[in-house]
Amino acid sequence: MKKITNWFSSLFSSSGEENTGAYGAPGAGKSVLISIVTTFCILAFWYITTEVLQLVRPLIFPSPTAVIDRFVDTLLYGFGDSVLTTHIGWSMYRVFTAFFLACITAIPIGILMGVNRFMRGIFDPPIEFYRPIPPLAYLPLVIIWFGIDETAKIIIIFLAIFAPLVLNTRAGVRSVAIEQIHAAYSMGANRRQVLAQIILPAAMPEILTGMRIGIGFGWTTLVAAELLAAEQGLGFMINSAANFLTTSIVVMGIIVIGVIAYAFDLLMRYIERTVVPWKGKV
């Protein structure tokens, strides 16, 4: 029992060497090595169960080598009418177009909602109403209104990114310290200057968080969006492979989406560190 409590308290310590015990800040220290080991263990477990011991049939879950084979195969000879890079390209085009459109609309609207009670009153009900509804539920409506071409797909992804980005931007605006605003006014700032030079930079950390959360929702919605009569795209690839019970392609597609989304998140974290280095320090 003692051992278990010791182990539990060691979870809170910053690292093995520094003997801070359970009294340091919870979760301090680096976690990169632990993450790498975890990833390696998952891969090893996957390899051993499917390939070495063959406990699972390939239809239920394919082995890593089968997935890699599929990856190379799709890269070279394609799936459906297109090679893998084309599928990736189309999916990225859809997600990032939606992301871009969401950024140029949601961030200004979020700022307006933060600084103006009329705007908040106008935009709050529709956004809060549609936000919790799963995209698959309003997918039929989007098809009826916008058809089945690119517009509809991008709108579905756009809607998924839009709400969290608006809400984070608005929260960021509301979090600005009144002292900073007062300081600017007392130095002769006008409202426009307070907005551009105080409120906007002060809201930046939360806006970037909103972008990170938003793009995550975007990837989540991609497969749903590409259910719509798509001929290319990772979502399309996964959907049609599932129809033929080609599990290896399903798994390969999932991994590709995961890797792209994770790489983009790393990029966003890097941008966060360079753009808002003061985050959490003041």
Add this chain to the structure above:
Amino acid sequence: MEKLVAKKVNFIYHSKGKEDDVQALQDINLEIEDKSFVVAIGASGCGKTTLLNLFAGFLHPTTGKIFYSSSKKNKKPEKPITGPGSDRGVVFQRPMSSSGSQQITGPGSDRGVVFQRHALLPWLNVIDNVSFGLKLQNVPLKEREEVSMDNLKLVGLEDFVKSKIYQLSGGMQQRVGIARALTSNPSTLLMDEPLGALDALTRENTQELILDIWQKTSKKVFFITHSVEEAIFMATDLIVMSPRPGRITHRFKLGFCSKYLKIRDARKIKSLPEFIKIREQILEIIYADEKNN
């Protein structure tokens, strides 16, 4: 020479029900004369910060007025430097009446404010924070940096020009705040417990620094503190305020600050018998207020 005046000022914080209205300030009459160092002290909730916010123009008095008054009637008071947009009355406005008094209707660069904390801009480095006010007024970069450098030297931070705000200690951050408030060359400095978050030693050093700056720049100062010792040490005019409703109950004319600027020994001044006597007197007033709550 002009003075900053609060005349018959009442301030009421309105809430939903009429009976919940809070009279934050009642019948405040206060003159901040040129070159004076006015310190406000009092139990929490006595309206010190409300009064400062009224002087700064962040709030408007419910009744009464806050204005600049020029003692020489024939001489026109100088106009403050105002940035672009000062034509818009919402933000900043100092209409002049014929009697040579200018009512305060909003914040303006003639009154520099130093806050307790959280008022610096972490996305700018030290010198950009200090020169922020001049940038708002479209002052050219070179002039901006010269003025800011002078003020950073004044607070002893000339070696931290390019440092990030969040890398500085609390005391240094407050010195940046003071340098920033000085940069627009205001005639009045309004300081809302600027030393409240500092440790004892830093606090005493910064007290002396503020007195030095006050002497060098000969500005009028309105300073809020919770520390009785700090209040007596720094004030030329000390007002003691009482809560519910917030009002000025006692006024003292003091000279310990000018004595310090002559002999430059703060510890000696703070242990003078007359210093201790007045300290006990004021502590008694404040404790009585706290007990009555």
